Amino acid sequence: MGKKTPEINSSSTADMAFLLLCFFMMTTTMDQDKGLQRRLPPMPDPNQKAEDQKVNRRNIIVVKINSADRLFAGTEPMDVSQLKDKIKEFLSNPANDPSLPEREEKEIEGFGPCMVSKGVISLQNDRGTSYQAYIAVQNELVKAVNELRDEFAIANFGQIYMKCDEDQQKIIREAVPQNISEAEPKDVSKK
Amino acid sequence: MSKFKNKEKRTVPQPPSGSLSDIVFMLLFFFMVTTTMRETESKVMVRLPEASEIAKLERKDLTSYINIGTPIRSLQGQFGNDSRIQLNDSFKTVDEIRDFIAAERDAMSEADRSFMTVAIKADENTRMGIVTDVKQELRKCSALKIMYTARKGE
Numbered sequence: 001m002g003k004k005t006p007e008i009n010s011s012s013t014a015d016m017a018f019l020l021l022c023f024f025m026m027t028t029t030m031d032q033d034k035g036l037q038r039r040l041p042p043m044p045d046p047n048q049k050a051e052d053q054k055v056n057r058r059n060i061i062v063v064k065i066n067s068a069d070r071l072f073a074g075t076e077p078m079d080v081s082q083l084k085d086k087i088k089e090f091l092s093n094p095a096n097d098p099s100l101p102e103r104e105e106k107e108i109e110g111f112g113p114c115m116v117s118k119g120v121i122s123l124q125n126d127r128g129t130s131y132q133a134y135i136a137v138q139n140e141l142v143k144a145v146n147e148l149r150d151e152f153a154i155a156n157f158g159q160i161y162m163k164c165d166e167d168q169q170k171i172i173r174e175a176v177p178q179n180i181s182e183a184e185p186k187d188v189s190k191k
Numbered sequence: 192m193s194k195f196k197n198k199e200k201r202t203v204p205q206p207p208s209g210s211l212s213d214i215v216f217m218l219l220f221f222f223m224v225t226t227t228m229r230e231t232e233s234k235v236m237v238r239l240p241e242a243s244e245i246a247k248l249e250r251k252d253l254t255s256y257i258n259i260g261t262p263i264r265s266l267q268g269q270f271g272n273d274s275r276i277q278l279n280d281s282f283k284t285v286d287e288i289r290d291f292i293a294a295e296r297d298a299m300s301e302a303d304r305s306f307m308t309v310a311i312k313a314d315e316n317t318r319m320g321i322v323t324d325v326k327q328e329l330r331k332c333s334a335l336k337i338m339y340t341a342r343k344g345e
Binding site for chain 1: 208211212215216218219222223225226240241242243244245246247248251254308310313314315316317318319320322323326329330331333335336337338339340341342343
């Protein structure tokens with residue numbers, strides 16, 4: 001043992017760390033991406049003849065948005081704020097109205113028989129529709145389904161959908177399906 | 192005068208600064224772990240539409256982004272101010288989405304491919320025409336899980 005190695009001056013490590021810290025603080029992006037998740041329908045097989053999807057008329061509600069962002073749901077024009085209640089009424093059909101979608105008894109695993117609505121929401125838009133209006137409508141549709149799910153969850157499990165456990169959520173999703181079909185784009189006006 | 196001198200000597204003791212670097216390092220690691228480097232430079236102006244029923248994106252690493260919007264100011268002279276699609280780092284046409292999706296898919300492991308999500312980040316003033324084209328193209332390359340990125344509103 002000859003010379004003792006001199007101790008490295010450590011008073012500047014804090015400075016260096018601060019510098020790095022500042023760099024990462026500046027570059028960091030904490031925002032998480034959030035949005036509306038959707039599943040697109042698969043492309044129809046070209047070899048297969050387009051079979052007539054005979055969906056009973058009462059089971060479909062058509063929501064149209066035109067190029068001026070006006071909304072048309074079912075048989076009447078309406079405002080976005082009214083859409084949610086309309087969809088809820090359409091999907092739940094509390095009074096078994098023959099003009100609203102039929103409900104089918106379905107055996108759900110782990111829950112038992114349950115009346116499931118066969119309603120499908122068909123969303124159509126024009127090429128000139130603004131994205132904002134489209135998202136607003138999508139949002140209302142999801143909101144309607146979510147509220148129905150919450151109602152179902154409270155009635156059967158005593159808590160809202162988000163608080164239910166995985167299995168319960170699966171049951172709820174089956175009992176209150178989210179059937180939103182984004183129709184094939186239609187060439188309304190070809191320019 | 193000695194009275195004053197005595198007072199000057201009685202200084203507040205320095206707080207121990209030995210653990211300062213530890214604290215800073217801890218913060219540093221926190222930020223290093225949470226940080227996600229912005230890989231691509233945004234070339235389009237995107238103001239996300241508002242929505243209230245939004246869900247979080249689960250796997251960020253399995254997500255590909257498609258930005259749609261008007262080019263940023265400095266590029267407007269070159270590209271005009273019509274809505275454009277940005278993939279990775281450059282403007283692309285709708286037809287090039289196919290290659291983009293294929294490349295993104297190749298970069299993922301076999302098991303993860305079915306969970307691939309495409310996040311559409313479109314400006315709120317975009318017309319649906321271009322979004323519909325993108326959606327159709329995505330259907331063609333069977334990238335069916337999509338997400339309309341939105342910001343929390345209301």
